[in-house]
Amino acid sequence: MAQRFELHPVNPQPRLLRQAVQALQGGGVLAVPTDSSYALVCHLDDKAAVERLRRIRGVDERHHLTLLCRDLSELAQYARVDNRQYRLLKVATPGPYTFILEATKEVPRRVSHPARKTIGLRVPDHAVTLALLQLHGAPLLATTLLLPGDDTPLNDAHAIQARLQHELAAVLDAGACPAEPTTVVDLTPMGRGDDPVVIRHGRGALAALGLA
Template identity: 35%
Template structure:
């Protein structure tokens, strides 16, 4: 199923449709402020396993991120952070960054890697934020890749729907996506180490 949602003014009924699918253990593809994401409810073990099957990876080896609606949402899943890290997160989010932080006991056991870390995202996209807000907990998310040699990520929601319609329950057309992923920053040691250069600049945060 493909539905159009305008990011400037997301239709509450369409947002609720996406939330209902997630609550039933379904998978959705949705827009962010960077690339399109494949997501599910982080509390649904079977849904997580379905995403892992699509991506061809084991849950404990996966580098998924949690899509949160705001900073208060984040504190439910990470260990306490220092003032400097909090200030950086507050300045960066919502925005095109993924922060790797030390996970606490609320992270689903299926996803607990030996490193005990979690990637946290708050996209600057009203569709993603509204879905998470209405759902009441984060979405587990993975980027939608493209087989094209020139484009690393799929950007056209209609083509994404053609490719994934048999494997996901809903594709949200929120307009063309970007082809540059979020910048990944590891904060687990108290330093700020860029693991992957992406759309967000580390220099902008200091």
């Protein structure tokens, strides 16, 4: 049965965050708020939790999962980033953007794209999720909480708990999020001297990246 932790959206309670981290370390999948929509997250190195996350989301290993990172320095540990890519990332983070980059060896092979060896990365601009990442001490594997058959992501903690009460360990309730996924930009062409490619135009403004 999924627990629901009511957290202050700006100053989340450390006691509840510690309980959420314990749930992650115990193999649980959590629903967490972000600056775009709620997301499903789990421990990066927990194979069973990753499989459960994919099953809830209804996607296979060809679907890009995302690493939620605390900051750019952590992001660079898990992706190969050149100077041109870094300048764009610096403008866009934290924010409602997911970037596709070449994965480093720090990323388990089972969570990177099987053909391209790439991974999605983002730094969310949400106090609760950033505090969770800080306390956890490492990136979390994530995907938008868009369930099979739905047209928009879930953004209400009560509804999430009701629909996924037997699938999740916990829901972090910090109030409603925007019901719009991130903008997804593939930065791998930049490594060949080409322009980035917009995969999905979501909440993040393209003009902020110079791509409008």
